[in-house]
Amino acid sequence: MESTNTRPRRLAATKQALSVGDVARRCGVAVSTLHFYETKGLIHSWRNAGNQRRYTRDVLRRVAVIKIAQRTGVPLAEIQQALATLPDSRTPTAADWRRLSERWRAALDERITQLTLLRDQLDGCIGCGCLSLAQCPLRNPGDVLGGDGEGAQRLGSDHVSNGSTAL
Amino acid sequence: MESTNTRPRRLAATKQALSVGDVARRCGVAVSTLHFYETKGLIHSWRNAGNQRRYTRDVLRRVAVIKIAQRTGVPLAEIQQALATLPDSRTPTAADWRRLSERWRAALDERITQLTLLRDQLDGCIGCGCLSLAQCPLRNPGDVLGGDGEGAQRLGSDHVSNGSTAL
């Protein structure tokens, strides 16, 4: 793991600007992750005379939001798009951030609903002990297809292998 | 995409055994996916005289269970372990399947709880419009660290980038 130790250090040039290490330490992420986020357009920096990255404090909030959004299951590409709607010129306002969280809250709601539905169906099947081929809503939502005998069809074309729900 | 068309066809050799194509069609997955599952030990087959895979009907249930488990966010490795506890010798009983679904039901519960908690926190922050650096539970769960001014620390070391909860 990269340098993410915790002892306090002076800010880069004892000024407002944060170095990549500062940001990493304060956000609890690896330096390489910040590099990575930058390549993905999630955060931005400028360079000092020695070609080292410098950040405004703004980036702390951005990284925080990225991490929160990830917890809700939003993929980085979506987060990038959302963050891109933030103003570049001014420091984002509370209203700006609220807009983002409302958007993700909706996605989160949807995901919770889906999972709850799934749980309830699973419950039903635990109750009947079946996971029955012909009747189980988990296995045959539409209850069609299948010529000869039993047969489960069209399972989870909606499966969420990456845990994300499209926004 | 591989051959996953829907017109009915005779079963392999008009017998009980299913070909990989039969299984793919009836489960709504690609043939390559079945190959893949086999390399991961999730399903099993034997070969006919011409080196083609043959399956018992059992595999339909297995694939169904795999897809359901994936929807709950269980990674394939976990699913493999769970399926490995099924008897090889006899066809799994309702009790066998119930055991699996109970296990996953618990994981699902946990995930729903986590997401609901997150949503409620997000709600609070939408309410106050802040995503506040110092006070927000989303950003600073422990409310410690940070020497100079504001500062969000130790964010989501528990983040679920792949959407899965460890069982």
Add this chain to the structure above:
DNA sequence: GTAAGACCTCGAGTATGGTTGAGGTAAAGC
């Protein structure tokens, strides 16, 4: 001034969950 530590770039590697394609064989339909 010097040494340690932080930073730089770029390419490769990791893990998950598959898909695609090449080159060749088997089975089914007529």
Add this chain to the structure above:
DNA sequence: GCTTTACCTCAACCATACTCGAGGTCTTAC
């Protein structure tokens, strides 16, 4: 018998989200 599907293997590739290492530069502490 012949053609069309289906099937076989194996390697490579895709996307996501990072991490690691090599080789070299910059800053900071003393």
